[in-house]
Amino acid sequence: MQMIDAEAVKRFMEFGALVDAIREMFRQDCVMPLRHHHTVEVPGEPDATALLMPAWTVGHYLGVKLVNVFPGNAERGLPAVSGVYVLFDGTTGQALAMIDGGELTVRRTAAVSALAADYLARKDAAHLLVVATGRMALNQIGAFRAVRPIGRVTVWGRNPDRAARVVEALDGGIEAGVATDLEAAVAEADIVSCATLATDPLIHGAWLRPGQHLDLIGGFTPKMREADDDCVRRATVFCDTRAGATVEAGDLVQPLASGVLKLEDIPADLYDLCRSKHPGRTTDDEITLFKAAGAALEDLAAALLAYERAGKE
Numbered sequence: 562m563q564m565i566d567a568e569a570v571k572r573f574m575e576f577g578a579l580v581d582a583i584r585e586m587f588r589q590d591c592v593m594p595l596r597h598h599h600t601v602e603v604p605g606e607p608d609a610t611a612l613l614m615p616a617w618t619v620g621h622y623l624g625v626k627l628v629n630v631f632p633g634n635a636e637r638g639l640p641a642v643s644g645v646y647v648l649f650d651g652t653t654g655q656a657l658a659m660i661d662g663g664e665l666t667v668r669r670t671a672a673v674s675a676l677a678a679d680y681l682a683r684k685d686a687a688h689l690l691v692v693a694t695g696r697m698a699l700n701q702i703g704a705f706r707a708v709r710p711i712g713r714v715t716v717w718g719r720n721p722d723r724a725a726r727v728v729e730a731l732d733g734g735i736e737a738g739v740a741t742d743l744e745a746a747v748a749e750a751d752i753v754s755c756a757t758l759a760t761d762p763l764i765h766g767a768w769l770r771p772g773q774h775l776d777l778i779g780g781f782t783p784k785m786r787e788a789d790d791d792c793v794r795r796a797t798v799f800c801d802t803r804a805g806a807t808v809e810a811g812d813l814v815q816p817l818a819s820g821v822l823k824l825e826d827i828p829a830d831l832y833d834l835c836r837s838k839h840p841g842r843t844t845d846d847e848i849t850l851f852k853a854a855g856a857a858l859e860d861l862a863a864a865l866l867a868y869e870r871a872g873k874e
Contacts, residue, residue, distance in 0.1 A: 562656045565867050567664040573870040574665070574863055576707040579672040580679070586862035587835035592617050593857045595804065598782075606633035607758075610782065612644075616857035623649040624861045628662050630781070632758045640696045641758070642666050648864045658868045666855075667696050669863040671704035673801055673831070673853050674754060674776045679708040680834045680841030681799060681849040682752050682774040687712045690740065690750035691727070692763060692787075694718030697756035697778060698727045705752060706735075715740045715750065744768050755779055755787040760811075766791025771846040778853055783814040788850070790821045796850035798822065799841075801831045806854040813852050 565573070597613035609631040617623035628644030635641060644662030649655060678686075686709045691701050698716065705711050714731065717740040718724040724739045731737050740746035747753055747768040755764060756778035764775065766789055775796060777787045793816045800806035800813060807813050807824065816822035829839035842849055 563658040563868065563871050565658055565660040565871055567661040569871065570661050570664040570668065570867055573867040574668045574672075576668075576672055576675065576704045579668060579863060579866060580676045580704070580707055582866045583669065583672055583676055583859050583862045584835050586858050587831050589618065591858040591861065592619065596855075596857060598809065601629075603631065603633055606631075609633070612855075614855075614857035614860060616861040617651055618861070619651065621651045622657075622861065622865060623651045623654070624857075624864050625649075626662055626666070626857065626860045628666055635695065642696065646860060646864050648868055658864070658871070660864055660867055663696075665860060665863050665867070667700050668704075669859045670756075670778060670853065670855065671697065671700035672863070673855075673859050674701065674778055674851065675704035675708045677799065677801070677831065677834070677851040677853070678705060678752060678774060678776065681851055682709055683772055683842065683845060685710070686751035686774065688715070688749060688751045689713070690715045690717065690746050690753045691756075692717050692743070692753065693756035693778075694720060694723035694727055695756070699730055701754050701756060701778070702731065705754065709752070711752075712736060714738075715746050717741075717743050717746050752776065757787055758785065759787050760785050762786045762789035762792075764788040764792055766793070766795045769795055769848050771848060773848050774842075775848070775850045776853075777810075777812050777851065780810050780812045780852075781854055783809065783811045786811045786815060788812055790816055790819070792850060793822050796848040798827050799829055799834070799849065799851045800827060801851075801853040801859070802856045803827065803830050805856055806830070806852050810852050810854040
């Protein structure tokens, strides 16, 4: 059995190839039961989440991700997301690889947002606002640069020092800076990508302007939100999978419950976009919103890419 650690995951999951691998998996027939989702109490800290996510392609591969999200780790200087991914032979059930699940998760999550942006963001989108300062932030930047001509990056976070560290960690060749006024930063950006553990909306629809793309990565439980109802009202809403995002992600669950959003108001998910059943963005002035809740087929696509590249190496 191959052991693929975090550094190898970074090496094997180059964003351009990873976006293409996930796109292809959405086009295939992949069996994906709804993930197990459990709340874990942590004394004196925000509740943690334990996830178990299986997926398989019949007769080929079976994979299971075990991942934990512990928000309190930020105060310990530890990543909030950790876990393992186990890849099996889909015919014999034999274990083929064990892969670092934390690194796999952040890279495939960023790649999914980039995949959506490839259909939903304007072709000339060049200014990216990242509303995140954790492990996701640099991955978001790398992933969006793989699909759009990003020449300017702005980073906003509740802790400006952490935002500054993200900017300092960027390689050369790109204009980058820290935002202190979130409203003003949103107004200037072409793409706004949020990856937070917020429970109350950070992004307000009144701030959005025509032609923007809003990407919501955080908010993986019904109680979590990153954008308010006005964002939903003003934008054309898309998601990674209807089956997952409309029952698990607060940015869709809450507007659906209140009547602000109806299921028929979501014209496409990534299945539809990747299979050319929907064109994605239809005009340059359209405001688009993409909500990702995470799907096991995305993990399987990422794991297979790493496994196959590790075999060649």
